Amino acid sequence: MSEITVRPLGADDWERYRSVRLTALQESPDAFVASHEAESAEPEEFWRARMERSTRLLAEVDGEPVGIASVGSADDDQPETAQLFGLWVAPEARGTGVATALVRAGARTAAEKGKRQLHYWVGTDNGRAVAFASGFGFRPTAERRPMRVVSSDDGEEELAMTLPLSGDRGGIAQF
Template sequence: MSEISVRLLDEENWSEYRDVRLRALRESPEAFVASAEEEDDYPEERWRDRMRRSRRLVAEADGSAKGVASLGSYAADPAMGELFGLWVEPASRGAGVARKLLEAAAAQARADERKHLVYWVGTDNGRAVAFASSFGFRPTDSRRPMRIHGVDDAEDAEELAMVLPLGNTSGLPTSL
């Protein structure tokens, strides 16, 4: 794979985001609350609205999208950003795409004057927890039930909030 670059998409790039988002939903349906079938029928205005609500980052190499991540505001605390919707195509996993997306998301969160970045990770996804930890995210005591698309018996599934301090802030927030 050639060099990985990450681009911040704007509203006019809604169709690029839609295409990579639908790829992610089709390839990893268990990783998302939504389904490709559901989102495939969204009209252009709904995609544009999504672009206005959160920042969308796309990782590219060899002329095509290799991964995507979203960065939004964290509802409980405006000083915090939230990373969500992180996905890397299977053929590019382990090649540094996720790291590049996290670096870009953290840089954007700092530019947006966020103090911390929150990333919810499935407690049973050891690989994701280890990856986030290697980047500097730290686990918190905050947990929430996790809905898994297409899995009816996922009652016990939960996510934990991992937090990355940004800039000159020390420690983790006291509550999420």
């Protein structure tokens, strides 16, 4: 595989983001809160506003999109915390380091904005995602919430995992 590049998308990149996001929703419908049907019907203004709310990261190989992730505020009562969300990697690029590159870029983005920690919500039944996040340096917190994906109505939960971005990172490798 060629080199993986990750870059933030600007407001004018809304069509590129829309295209990759809709591909993600179609390919992995059970992984997202939104549906392909609902988001594909949204107008340009929706997508432009979305680009302003959070930093959208695009992973590419040879100029072709292979993954996306977003970094935004966790919530108003945690101003020092950013949240990584919407992480998706194209099936043909899974296991090649794309997810790691996106998470690294997300951590750098949050740190550059002065955030002290990065949250990542993971389904408690998704052992692969928990292992990936743990291997990157995320640690589980006591925070839980009902699973917020379209397909979940069985009481499954997500847990917030957190990654320190400043100070003593406990031996966690630099991002």
